[in-house]
Amino acid sequence: MSRFLSHATNRIDSKGRVSVPAAFRSALAQHNIQELYCFQDFVFPAISVGGVDLLERFERQISAADPFSPDANAMSLLIHGGGVFMKLDAEGRLMVTDFIRDFTGISDEVTFVGRSDHFQLWQPQAFQAAQTQAREERKLAGKRST
């Protein structure tokens, strides 16, 4: 198994660090992920975190198209310009940089959200709101299809 599942909220300490939940850390270890590729999600105000393979998947997508096209240029702007490598400290914490704060609105608490093959960093209220909205939309979709 070892998917990224469920969510948890941890607080940021005075130095701007936050502990990654143990469950996520062990999932990272099982996937042999040492260096974290983090990028600004395309849809939500959240940072997605995964291994280098995540980045490589995007890069394949780019090189499949014409690498000199404006489209590829824009895509690279997002995944390269909007992405960082990070690594955890010895205690399994990561620095919440301005790169993360500015994009997510995170200030003193982080909600970690499992997304199967990666996980995300959310501002707690933003996650609640997005989840509620997703539930509503599914309800509507259910009514339509059933």
Added chain:
Amino acid sequence: MSRFLSHATNRIDSKGRVSVPAAFRSALAQHNIQELYCFQDFVFPAISVGGVDLLERFERQISAADPFSPDANAMSLLIHGGGVFMKLDAEGRLMVTDFIRDFTGISDEVTFVGRSDHFQLWQPQAFQAAQTQAREERKLAGKRST
């Protein structure tokens, strides 16, 4: 590894210098890049910076096309006529010349943006805007295809 990744904004000092982020400097070192080749991006109001191999790649691209075509001609005009060589000082800073300022609109701060095999210099707000727009376009494209 050792790609140019992420973005960071640094201040230009009174002498017109700006520090290249340490991550980018170490990437340059790993690629054995001493002399920086800089040219104006084809799509965005940004200066692209890389090694000579970057220039050579464009030259291959040109010679792959018909060398006498308008396209190859225009491309040569940009990469040869619009390119300069620069080098960093001992502290890893570069001079922000008028060549850079005029094309990007940079005045007192520079946003460095990683683009995998090279990086770019942006005026901070222009980068924010371009990234936001690229994300919007991706969102729309996603909705269409799903």
Added chain:
DNA sequence: TCACATCCCATTGACGCCCATAGGGTCCCA
């Protein structure tokens, strides 16, 4: 000779590496 670029050195604030502690849960054994 003056403007500007380059070389060198100083400062400070941020970040990485290390160790410490509390609280909660678990396991073991009497």
Added chain:
DNA sequence: TGGGACCCTATGGGCGTCAATGGGATGTGA
């Protein structure tokens, strides 16, 4: 089955190093 030892997670903080920045001094070309 209750108590206690133990472990592990989350969190706090000290300290050294290095990056980012500022500025003086020296070199060089117009």
